Every structure is written in C-alpha cells, then in structure tokens.
Amino acid sequence: MTATIKDVAREAKVSVASVSRALNGGGGVTPVTAQRIREAAARLRYVPHSAARSLITRRTHAIGALLPDLHGEFFSELIRGIDLEARSHGLHLLVSSSHDGEEDAAAALRAMQGRVDGVVLLSSPHVDAAFLKANLPDGLPIVLLNSDVKNGADAVLNIDNFAGTYAMVRHLVDIGHQRIAFVGGPKDNYDARQREAGFRAAMAKFLPGEPVRLLAGDFGESSGYVAGRELLVMKIRPQAVFAANDTMAVGCLQAFKEAGLAVPGDVAVAGFDDIPIARYVTPPLSTVRVRIAELGKNAMELLADLMDRPGRSAASVHTLGCDIVVRESCGAHRRGATITTTKKIRHTSSR
Amino acid sequence: MTATIKDVAREAKVSVASVSRALNGGGGVTPVTAQRIREAAARLRYVPHSAARSLITRRTHAIGALLPDLHGEFFSELIRGIDLEARSHGLHLLVSSSHDGEEDAAAALRAMQGRVDGVVLLSSPHVDAAFLKANLPDGLPIVLLNSDVKNGADAVLNIDNFAGTYAMVRHLVDIGHQRIAFVGGPKDNYDARQREAGFRAAMAKFLPGEPVRLLAGDFGESSGYVAGRELLVMKIRPQAVFAANDTMAVGCLQAFKEAGLAVPGDVAVAGFDDIPIARYVTPPLSTVRVRIAELGKNAMELLADLMDRPGRSAASVHTLGCDIVVRESCGAHRRGATITTTKKIRHTSSR
DNA sequence: GGCGAGAACGTAAACGTTTTCATGGAAGCT
DNA sequence: AGCTTCCATGAAAACGTTTACGTTCTCGCC
Numbered sequence: 001m002t003a004t005i006k007d008v009a010r011e012a013k014v015s016v017a018s019v020s021r022a023l024n025g026g027g028g029v030t031p032v033t034a035q036r037i038r039e040a041a042a043r044l045r046y047v048p049h050s051a052a053r054s055l056i057t058r059r060t061h062a063i064g065a066l067l068p069d070l071h072g073e074f075f076s077e078l079i080r081g082i083d084l085e086a087r088s089h090g091l092h093l094l095v096s097s098s099h100d101g102e103e104d105a106a107a108a109l110r111a112m113q114g115r116v117d118g119v120v121l122l123s124s125p126h127v128d129a130a131f132l133k134a135n136l137p138d139g140l141p142i143v144l145l146n147s148d149v150k151n152g153a154d155a156v157l158n159i160d161n162f163a164g165t166y167a168m169v170r171h172l173v174d175i176g177h178q179r180i181a182f183v184g185g186p187k188d189n190y191d192a193r194q195r196e197a198g199f200r201a202a203m204a205k206f207l208p209g210e211p212v213r214l215l216a217g218d219f220g221e222s223s224g225y226v227a228g229r230e231l232l233v234m235k236i237r238p239q240a241v242f243a244a245n246d247t248m249a250v251g252c253l254q255a256f257k258e259a260g261l262a263v264p265g266d267v268a269v270a271g272f273d274d275i276p277i278a279r280y281v282t283p284p285l286s287t288v289r290v291r292i293a294e295l296g297k298n299a300m301e302l303l304a305d306l307m308d309r310p311g312r313s314a315a316s317v318h319t320l321g322c323d324i325v326v327r328e329s330c331g332a333h334r335r336g337a338t339i340t341t342t343k344k345i346r347h348t349s350s351r
Numbered sequence: 352m353t354a355t356i357k358d359v360a361r362e363a364k365v366s367v368a369s370v371s372r373a374l375n376g377g378g379g380v381t382p383v384t385a386q387r388i389r390e391a392a393a394r395l396r397y398v399p400h401s402a403a404r405s406l407i408t409r410r411t412h413a414i415g416a417l418l419p420d421l422h423g424e425f426f427s428e429l430i431r432g433i434d435l436e437a438r439s440h441g442l443h444l445l446v447s448s449s450h451d452g453e454e455d456a457a458a459a460l461r462a463m464q465g466r467v468d469g470v471v472l473l474s475s476p477h478v479d480a481a482f483l484k485a486n487l488p489d490g491l492p493i494v495l496l497n498s499d500v501k502n503g504a505d506a507v508l509n510i511d512n513f514a515g516t517y518a519m520v521r522h523l524v525d526i527g528h529q530r531i532a533f534v535g536g537p538k539d540n541y542d543a544r545q546r547e548a549g550f551r552a553a554m555a556k557f558l559p560g561e562p563v564r565l566l567a568g569d570f571g572e573s574s575g576y577v578a579g580r581e582l583l584v585m586k587i588r589p590q591a592v593f594a595a596n597d598t599m600a601v602g603c604l605q606a607f608k609e610a611g612l613a614v615p616g617d618v619a620v621a622g623f624d625d626i627p628i629a630r631y632v633t634p635p636l637s638t639v640r641v642r643i644a645e646l647g648k649n650a651m652e653l654l655a656d657l658m659d660r661p662g663r664s665a666a667s668v669h670t671l672g673c674d675i676v677v678r679e680s681c682g683a684h685r686r687g688a689t690i691t692t693t694k695k696i697r698h699t700s701s702r
Numbered sequence: 703g704g705c706g707a708g709a710a711c712g713t714a715a716a717c718g719t720t721t722t723c724a725t726g727g728a729a730g731c732t
Numbered sequence: 733a734g735c736t737t738c739c740a741t742g743a744a745a746a747c748g749t750t751t752a753c754g755t756t757c758t759c760g761c762c
Contacts (some may be wrong), residue, residue, distance in 0.1 A: 002488065004748055020750060028710065038703045047464045047488075048391050051405040052748035055717050060402070062445070062466075072627065075427035083448050087459075092466065094413070095446045098433050106437075113398045115443065117415075137353065137398075250631065276423065279600065355718055366742045371720060381740065407747050475706035 003044035012040035023048070032336070063090040065304060066108055068124040069098045073276055074292055080119060082294025089304050091117075106135045111138050118303045120296075123147035125188035141298045141306035142220040146190055146246040155302045157318045159295065161191050161272075164288040164322035165198030167243060167339065168270055171324055173206045175242040175332050177268055181213035183227040183252065185244040194271060195244045213238055217248045224251025230268070232259050239268060240330065245289055246271035246278050253281055253329070264331030273326055288332035289323040289338070352389060354395035367617055374399070384448050413443040414654060415467040417459055419475040420449045424627055425643055426677050432647025433471060442468075453477040457486045464488050469654045471647075474498040476539040492657035494650045497541055506653045508669045509686035512623075512648065515639040515673035516549030518690065519593060519621055522675055524557045526683050528591040528619055532564035534603070536576040536595040543570070546595045564589055569601045575602025582618070583610050590619060591681065597622035597629050597638055604632055604680070615682030637681035640674040640689070 009016045014033060014312075021029045022037040040046075054060045065082055067075065081093065086093045094116055099105040105124065111121065118141040121127065127147065134144060144156045172180055182199045185192025196214070203212055215230055217223040224243055228251060231238060243249035249271030256263055262281055263269050271278060274289035297319060324339040326332045365384060371379045373388040380388075391397075393583045416433055418426065428493055430446065437444050445467055450456040463470065469492040470476065478498065481526045487493060495507045523531055536543025547565070554563055558607065566581055568574040575594055579602060582589060594600035600622030607614055614620050622629060625640035645669045649671060675690040677683045 005750095006748080014747080015750075017713080018711060021711090024750085026751095031712065033710085047461070048408070049748050051402045051411070053750075054402040055400070055406055055719085056750050058717080070427070071426055071431075073423050073426075074421055076421070079426075079430070079446065080422075083446065087447070092462070093446050095430065095434065095444050096438070098431055103707090110398070111443070114401045141562045149756080277628050280628050280632050282633050283484075331411055356720095367719080368721080368743080369741060372741090375720085377721095379740065384740080392715080400718050403747090404720075405747095406749085407720050408719080647749080 001263070004049065005044045005046070007044055007069060008041045008046050008175075008269070010045060013096075019161030023057045044283050045051045060092075060115055060117050061090060062094050063300070063307075064094045064096065064112040064119045066105065066112070066119060067095070067097040067119045068105070069100045069123060069153065070122075074273075078122070078296040081293035081298075082300045083298035084293075085297045085304075089300070091304075094167070095192035100125070102131065106131065109135045114343055116140075118142065120145065120299045120303055120308045121147075123190065125186075125190075137209055143303045145295065145307065146297055146330060148190055155316050155318070156308050157295065157299050157302060157320065158194075159191065159290050160319045161194035162198035162201070163319075164272065164290075164324070165195045165242075166202040167322075167324050168272075168286075168288050169199060169202035170206060170269065171326065172240050172242065172270065172330060173202075175330070177331075178207060178210060179213070179236065179238040180207075180210070180240045180242060181215060181231060181238040181239065183217040183243040183248050185219045189219070192244050199242065199274060217244060219245050219247060221247050221251040221254075225255045226251075228252035228255025229259075230343045231234065232256075232261070237267065240270065241267060242270045243274055246273045246275045246285060249285055249287070249329075250281055253285070263329055268331045269329040274323075278325075278328070281329075283329045284327035286327045286332065287325050289325045293295070354397045355400065356397070356601050358395055359388065359392045359397050362395060363388045368529040411443075411466055411468050412441060413445050413467045414651070414658075415445045415470045416446065416474045417450070417456065417463070418446070418448040419456070419473060420451045421473075425624075429473070429645035429647040432644035432649075433651045434647075435644075435653035436648045436655075440651070442655075450475070453482065457482070458699075460486045467491075469493065469658045471496065471578060471650045471654055472498075472543065476541075493652060494654045494657065496646065496650055499541055505657050506655060506667050506669070508643050508646065508671065509545075510530045510542065511550035511670045511672050512545035513552070514670075515623065515675070516546045516593075517553040517637050518673075518675050519623075519637075520550060520553035521557060522677065522683070522690070523591050523593065523619065523621065524553075526681070527559060528682075529561060530564070530589040530594060531558075531561070531588065531591045532566060532582060532589040534566045534568040534575060534592065534594040534599050536568055536570045536599075539699075540570070543595050550593065568595060570596050570598060572598050572602040572605075575599030576606045577602075579603035579606025580610075583607075583612070588618065591621065593619060593621045593623075595623055597624045597636060599630055600636055600638070600680075602630060603634060604636070614680055619682045620680040629676075630678070632680075634680045635678035637678045637683065638676050640676045642671065642674070646671055 005016050005019050007073055009019045012019065014037060018029055018033065019037050019249040023041060024032040061087055065079065083093050092110060099108055105127065120143050122145040141154050146158055147156055169180065182196065182198050200212060203210060215227040217227055224247065227248065231241060241252055243252055249269055252269055253263060256267060269285065271287040273284050274287045278285040278287050302318065356367050358372050360370045363370065365388060369380055369384065370388050373385040374392060414437055416430065434444050445463060447459040450459055471494050473496040492505050497509055498507055513521060520531065533547065535547050551563060566578040568578055575598065578599065582592060583606065592603050594603055600620055603620055604614060607618060612618055620636065622636050622638040625638045629636040629638050
C-alpha cells in the first residue's frame with residue numbers, strides 16, 4: 001500500500017542502504033545521489049515505518065506522561081508545557097491520565113513499556129520508591145513531579161511550595177496581620193505537607209510568639225467553607241486566613257460572605273495556586289502562583305537530558321519558584337503586584 | 352536485556368509460535384502448555400515488544416488527538432473523555448496540542464503517520480476538506496470535532512450549538528425579555544457561526560417583530576467588555592445580553608458593574624460553555640453547558656467503530672446536546688435549574 | 703602506470719513479532 | 733486393524749528498517 005524504503009530504492013536506482021543513509025543524513029553518500037533519493041522519496045510520498053525503525057534502533061521517539069485524576073487548568077497547562085518542549089525535541093507525547101488507584105497507575109505504567117523512551121510522572125500519594133521499583137522497566141529514564149525526594153528516580157522536579165507559602169506569610173505579616181490561620185490540605189498530599197511546613201517555618205521566624213493556628217482541609221471547596229465557619233465562632237478571630245489552595249480559599253470567602261464579614265476589612269484571605277477563578281471572586285483573591293506550563297517544560301527538559309545521557313546519570317533534585325500575586329483579599333496597599341520568590345529554576349542538589 | 356519471546360519459548364520448552372498463540376489467546380494450544388508458557392513469561396517478566404508487533408500486524412493500538420491551541424477546562428475535559436474511552440478499548444493516546452498555524456497542524460498530522468490507527472481532530476478554521484486530503488494518509492480513520500459537515504471525513508461530531516442557543520433564547524423570552532442582544536464570536540469559528548444562527552432562528556421564531564441586535568466579539572474577555580460598553584450608550588437599552596461564550600459574558604458583567612448597572616435587575620446576561628468561572632462571578636452566570644468529557648468519549652467511540660470496520664465505512668454526522676443552566680444573571684425565577692436540550696447523542700444523518 | 707587510500711555504494715544480517723504451512727500423533731470411525 | 737480427521741506443535745517467512753562489513757571506484761602520488 002504505502003511506499004517502503006525498497007520502493008524508494010528501486011525508484012532512485014540505488015540500494016536500500018543508500019536510501020537510509022541519504023534520508024538520515026549519516027553521510028557516506030554523494031550529494032547528487034542524495035538529492036535523487038530525496039526526490040524519489042518525495043515522489044512516492046515515502047514515510048519511514050516508525051515501528052520498523054524502532055524495532056532496530058530501540059528508540060520510540062515518544063515519551064509518556066502519567067497523571068493522576070486531575071481537572072482543569074493544572075492538567076491542561078502541564079500538558080501544554082510538556083508537549084511544546086517535547087515537540088521541539090522531535091518527540092511524541094503519550095498521555096495517560098485520570099488514574100486514581102495504585103493498581104490503575106501501575107497498569108498504565110506497564111502498558112507504556114516499550115512504547116516510550118522516558119516518562120514524566122506526576123506523583124500521587126501511592127507513588128513511592130517501591131512502586132517505581134516494581135513497575136518501572138529498569139533503565140527507563142523518568143522525571144518525577146511534586147514528589148518526595150527519597151524516591152529512587154533519576155530526577156525530581158518540585159514546585160517550591162515551601163518558599164511560596166513562606167513568602168506569602170511574610171507579606172501578610174508585612175502588611176500588619178499577626179493572628180494568621182492556616183487551612184491545610186490532605187495529609188497524604190506532598191504539596192499540602194510542604195505548604196504547611198512553609199507556614200510553620202515562616203510563623204516561627206516572623207511571629208515567634210504567636211500560636212500556630214491550623215485548620216483541617218482536603219483541598220475541596222466545601223472543606224474550605226467548613227474551615228471558614230469554624231473561624232467565625234472563635235472567641236479571638238484571626239486577622240487573616242491562608243488556605244493551602246485557592247479552592248478552599250474560595251470556600252472560606254463564601255462562608256464569610258454568608259456571615260456578613262467583610263474581606264479584607266474584617267478578615268484577610270489568601271490562597272495558593274492562582275487558579276483562573278481567583279481573579280474573578282469578590283474580592284479578587286491574593287494567592288501564590290505556580291507557573292504550571294513552565295513546570296511541564298522544565299520536566300521535559302530534564303527528561304530529554306536524561307535520555308541523551310547513555311548510562312544511569314546521577315539523580316538530581318530541582319525546584320521551581322512561585323510568584324506572590326497580591327490582589328485585594330489580603331488587604332494589601334498595592335494592587336496587582338507580583339513578587340517572584342525564585343526567579344529561575346533552582347538546582348537544589350545533584351549527586 | 353529484556354526478555355524476548357525466544358527466551359520465553361526456551362524457558363517453557365516450546366517454540367516461539369506456541370508462545371505467541373498462548374499469550375494472544377488465539378487457541379491451538381493445550382491448556383496445560385498454555386499455563387506453562389504463561390508461567391515462564393511471568394517468571395521472565397516478558398512484555399511483548401510493541402514495535403515488532405506493530406511491524407507485522409500493522410496496528411499500533413494507539414490513536415492520536417490533534418488539538419488547536421486550547422486552554423483550561425475544555426482541553427482537559429476533552430482529553431479526559433477521550434483517554435478514558437480509549438483505555439477501555441485498550442488503546443493508547445498520542446496527544447499533539449497547541450497548534451495554531453495551518454502548517455503547524457499539517458506537520459503534526461503527518462508526524463502521526465504510522466504511529467496511530469486513528470485520529471480525533473478538533474478543527475480549527477483552516478482544517479477543511481483540502482487540508483485533510485493533503486495531509487491525511489488515506490485509509491486512516493478520523494473523527495472530526497466541531498467541524499463543518501462538508502469535510503470528506505469519516506465521521507463528524509458536533510456540539511449542538513444551534514439548539515443550545517435556541518433553547519436559551521426561548522428561556523429568556525419565557526421569563527419576559529424581549530429586546531435581546533447577541534455578542535458574536537470570531538467570523539471564522541464554526542461554533543460561533545452556529546450559535547449566531549441559532550440566535551437568529553430563535554428570534555425569528557419567538558419574537559418575529561424584534562430587530563436582531565448583533566454585536567461583534569472575538570470570544571475574548573475584553574471584546575465582551577467592549578460590547579458591554581456599547582450597550583450602555585444605546586438609546587433604547589436591550590433587556591438582555593446573550594454572549595456567544597462565557598468569557599465575553601464575564602466581560603459584559605464587568606462593564607455593567609463599572610457603570611453601576613444591576614444584573615439582572617437592569618439588564619440580564621447569559622453566556623455559553625459553562626466554564627468554571629461562571630458559577631463564581633457575581634451574579635452567577637446563566638449559561639449553556641457543554642458536556643465536554645462526554646464529547647470526547649463519544650468521539651472516541653465513533654473512532655473505535657470506524658477502526659473496527661474494515662473497509663471505508665459510511666460517513667456520518669452526529670450531534671451532542673447541551674444543557675441550559677439557569678443561575679441568577681438572567682433574572683429567572685428558578686435558581687440552579689438545568690434543562691437538557693437534547694438528552695443523548697443524536698444521530699443526525701448517515702449515508 | 704601501478705599502487706594505496708579513502709569514499710561511495712551494495713549485500714545481508716538483525717531486530718521481535720505473527721502467521722502460514724507442514725508434520726506428527728492421537729483419537730474416532732468402520 | 734486400518735483409515736481418516738483433527739489438533740497441538742514446530743519451522744520458517746515476512747514485516748521495514750538500520751548498520752556492519754565487503755566490494756568497487758576514483759583519485760592522487762610515486
């Protein structure tokens with residue numbers, strides 16, 4: 001049906017080897033014959049059979065992206081970043097998303113076996129060293145996103161949750177807040193734990209005397225709402241609430257609105273993520289922005305590096321900084337200011 | 352390095368042919384030997400080399416999704432729908448997104464040549480019959496999303512923009528609005544054109560005497576804002592504004608808010624898409640919901656059908672209905688009501 | 703003019719499957 | 733018992749590349 005390298009060879013009156021050489025640019029073929037071969041190939045609309053090629057070269061020129069059950073902006077921006085960068089490397093992108101169970105993710109990872117030259121994996125709680133060991137064909141380069149460092153992976157890339165939270169607390173303190181409460185995320189979530197750690201560290205640093213006010217949350221809007229209501233009944237109400245993500249912050253806003261509390265007049269609110277909605281709620285939400293597409297791009301760059309390097313390269317850990325986005329909900333003087341906590345990707349360690 | 356079918360054959364003391372038969376379940380092998388082979392395979396962690404397999408079977412067990420430069424919810428939900436359905440068919444998903452130019456999309460389509468068994472293509476303005484003819488390896492099944500019908504593609508699946516707009520206009524009329532303005536989208540956008548057509552048809556039907564008030568827009572928020580300001584200076588102000596998408600409706604809201612106009616008291620507003628933000632603006636936006644994940648799922652189902660059928664199957668056109676979501680911005684009596692314009696996927700024509 | 707070096711090109715093996723065809727043996731039937 | 737039939741199994745071809753290796757050809761140099 002479709003033309004093969006043999007057809008091109010016949011058409012150009014050379015051997016298949018010369019066709020391969022001419023088209024892959026390896027040299028060892030006269031410019032004039034190379035030209036003849038290229039013309040023949042074009043005439044026949046020849047496209048190399050990628051399966052045949054990967055059978056012998058043992059390269060698929062594809063990478064896999066394995067993602068948990070994500071929604072919305074985060075998912076799309078991450079894919080966009082990865083895809084763009086992958087394309088610039090001439091790589092295809094195999095996506096497998098919406099995994100929740102451990103077994104589900106394991107199956108997806110195994111299914112990619114042999115179809116990809118590398119993997120970008122956004123970790124869920126159950127992805128740990130043991131999981132990877134069991135399901136990862138060894139030798140397959142992998143970049144872990146937002147994961148605990150002690151995994152045995154080749155490279156790990158994290159959002160700098162700690163620095164982001166830290167910087168936001170500093171800002172809240174700067175503009176005069178002292179009694180600051182924090183609404184945490186799921187216990188098994190890596191981001192959530194890091195954000196809480198950042199909060200604790202910042203409080204200890206800037207407001208050593210203050211008690212650490214922690215409320216439970218699960219990253220869902222209703223858990224933010226519940227947390228908001230809890231704050232309402234406290235005898236001494238905090239002056240500011242910092243939610244571990246925007247969704248919960250929106251829930252808080254809702255609770256305060258219902259109770260007739262003015263934001264930021266009566267209580268300030270801040271979130272984390274800068275989801276699109278953050279700009280549109282009333283008042284607009286101050287938050288910590290994560291440059292997600294850049295995260296994806298960086299992950300892909302790391303993976304490309306790993307794939308180029310022949311042997312097992314050294315494991316490395318990288319961090320991508322966040323931006324503080326000051327809108328109205330935190331009661332700042334300046335409006336629309338953006339403060340970058342870390343300018344570029346930071347190379348934390350490499351051994 | 353990794354085990355091949357030969358290793359398994361040696362381990363199980365049979366020929367490679369028997370291994371292939373046993374593992375692919377084709378029959379022609381005794382239960383007891385099959386068991387022995389399966390055990391040997393498991394022991395060696397054998398995974399078939401997919402390139403070698405596709406070389407001979409001429410099937411890749413992958414499908415491609417080709418998407419223009421999309422953002423946010425639409426992108427992620429669509430991929431989710433396609434991915435979930437693809438997985439249930441045992442197919443992998445190759446994603447290529449963020450194309451804007453025609454040449455860009457053409458290159459991506461050609462790059463998928465031989466790597467996929469079928470394609471889901473969300474069309475951009477430049478994707479037409481000629482484009483497909485030129486860049487699509489013939490015989491490759493393809494499902495077109497949101498595309499003009501006269502393409503020579505195997506199957507086309509559209510959002511029922513027409514019915515959605517029509518139903519929303521009917522609702523606006525039902526609750527008492529008469530002077531209704533419409534903010535259109537880009538001229539070269541298929542969805543935008545269909546929505547405008549639906550608006551015209553509904554107006555002609557329900558309010559035959561009324562003039563058709565059309566404002567230009569480009570689906571961007573600022574174009575909605577501009578349209579809103581235009582409305583403000585009209586001598587006879589419309590009672591309702593129906594924007595061709597939510598983003599523009601949000602822009603309108605902003606313009607009205609600045610001008611001190613009450614929504615829906617002074618003017619009602621409605622949008623299209625039900626983007627996540629729609630619930631959070633003040634007042635919450637009435638809109639037409641598109642079930643995007645379902646769109647992706649249906650597209651994948653159609654594609655799977657096409658791939659199963661051996662010969663060129665008949666071209667067909669399908670439509671997926673929308674839901675009217677009544678919130679506060681349109682001034683309805685009921686709150687939070689949802690009206691489905693078309694229950695299930697509708698099979699419009701098949702030849 | 704003979705010789706050697708190096709480049710251009712061809713031959714064939716190899717990659718890991720699936721599948722067709724041949725072969726052998728067991729079982730069923732008369 | 734002899735024949736046929738059927739089924740499990742094995743051998744080998746085929747899929748379309750890349751690449752190691754050999755061969756030939758050209759050219760420069762003595």
